[in-house]
């Protein structure tokens with residue numbers, strides 16, 4: 001059942017290229033480079049009149065929501081708020097009848113997310129669900145939605161559900177952006193074409209599995225980690241840090257890279273590992289100077305870079321190269337090495353990665 005892998009988590013990490021293809025099947029036409037989401041076709045009016053999107057979720061699904069915010073704002077020019085479901089439900093939030101709430105949940109059973117939906121519904125908002133488990137409580141409570149179709153996720157640390165959620169959010173933002181006319185036809189087709197190439201790029205990243213396994217051994221000593229990224233890579237940093245915390249029990253913090261000098265830089269010394277997503281983007285030079293600042297303080301840098309980046313390769317202690325893709329699709333590719341890093345560090349420390357202490361796969365109580 002683990003398909004020859006020692007743990008479900010590793011199997012699920014390796015399943016991701018196929019999962020993303022499954023998630024796109026029937027939705028992305030690879031000949032015409034177009035996207036059809038049945039929920040968008042069937043509820044076009046409710047979705048297009050949205051004055052605002054509010055994403056509610058917990059944990060990893062909340063991190064997917066942060067990426068969804070950037071995608072929807074950039075492709076559709078509609079404001080998006082991303083809320084922890086647990087905070088939203090108790091805050092007496094402002095909800096308008098023309099708000100569309102996007103609820104993201106792998107299990108579809110998270111108590112706080114369900115309660116946030118019920119609250120938004122009671123105030124007249126339209127609810128769009130992004131779930132994995134068909135027929136789950138959240139899937140049933142929503143007005144419409146899209147399943148991520150990644151198959152059952154057994155490992156407590158979410159991996160393939162995260163990339164599945166990000167894929168659905170990308171499809172949603174593309175479909176809406178085209179309908180609204182906020183995304184040019186040229187840009188739309190270019191992004192769809194690149195999205196179709198993502199599973200193959202994920203496979204290329206997975207080939208670095210043994211390299212990552214090998215250098216992970218160097219970090220079993222660590223008690224703390226910092227994860228940094230900017231723009232689309234900031235939620236990747238948060239998600240990478242959460243993965244490490246959950247399964248290795250090493251304390252890890254994710255920050256937007258530019259926030260480093262507003263506090264966390266005080267933590268950097270020769271003992272402090274810093275994982276930094278420094279792939280090609282308009283902010284590349286700024287992230288590069290963050291790496292220089294960390295090295296000047298003797299921090300140990302694991303950098304996730306675009307292939308061929310010799311500048312960072314010469315600076316970082318370890319660099320993991322990714323195939324180039326569009327910045328907006330980078331989270332799908334760049335999250336994989338951080339999943340593998342967390343996995344291998346946890347395994348080196350002898351932890352039970354599929355059943356980490358104190359955690360349940362679905363959090364059905366608040």
Ligand code: M6R
Pocket residue numbers: 058059060061104105106107108109110113156157158159246359361362363
């Ligand atoms: O089933 P959900 O997506 O609603 O679950 C939300 C969180 O409990 C979940 O993502 C949790 O953070 C995972 N253990 C992360 O790996």
